[in-house]
Amino acid sequence: MRFNKLISAAAAATLMASGVAYAETLTIATVNNGDMIRMQGLTDDFTAKTGHKVEWVTLEENVLRQRVTTDITTKGGAFDIMTIGMYETPIWGKNGWLVPLNDLSAEYNAADILPAMSGGLSYNGTMFAAPFYGESSMIMYRADLMKKSRSNNARRTILVIHCKSCT
Numbered sequence: 001m002r003f004n005k006l007i008s009a010a011a012a013a014t015l016m017a018s019g020v021a022y023a024e025t026l027t028i029a030t031v032n033n034g035d036m037i038r039m040q041g042l043t044d045d046f047t048a049k050t051g052h053k054v055e056w057v058t059l060e061e062n063v064l065r066q067r068v069t070t071d072i073t074t075k076g077g078a079f080d081i082m083t084i085g086m087y088e089t090p091i092w093g094k095n096g097w098l099v100p101l102n103d104l105s106a107e108y109n110a111a112d113i114l115p116a117m118s119g120g121l122s123y124n125g126t127m128f129a130a131p132f133y134g135e136s137s138m139i140m141y142r143a144d145l146m147k148k149s150r151s152n153n154a155r156r157t158i159l160v161i162h163c164k165s166c167t
């Protein structure tokens with residue numbers, strides 16, 4: 001239930017900030033993953049509550065990034081709402097392609113967003129996007145086996161794997 005409220009609040013904030021809240025049909029470009037597919041399951045409820053129809057354009061991440069970047073840089077207008085990530089947000093915010101999320105409703109507490117998330121969705125301290133979900137990478141290993149191996153090669157391997165996951 002909390003997830004549904006979060007999605008509804010984020011969608012409402014996006015609609016208000018994007019200035020397309022009065023469109024009859026909203027075209028949303030999003031990535032083809034489980035979270036976004038689940039969000040699409042809320043479409044009928046959203047339409048019933050708002051009267052807005054929703055057309056989903058669901059793409060693989062690399063294709064989505066290319067399509068939405070082309071659309072926004074050329075002012076194509078193919079999409080009313082786009083799901084973008086931490087890579088695009090600060091760049092697009094700097095370029096003036098996004099509306100700052102300065103006037104969110106009292107129900108949406110931006111302070112609840114993890115600082116690493118809100119920072120990545122901001123430019124110069126101004127948040128330009130709100131997360132639906134977050135993801136990260138980590139390395140886990142058994143310290144006792146690492147110590148027992150006393151192998152510098154094993155330690156270097158873990159360091160290389162960790163460094164590659166950070167790029």
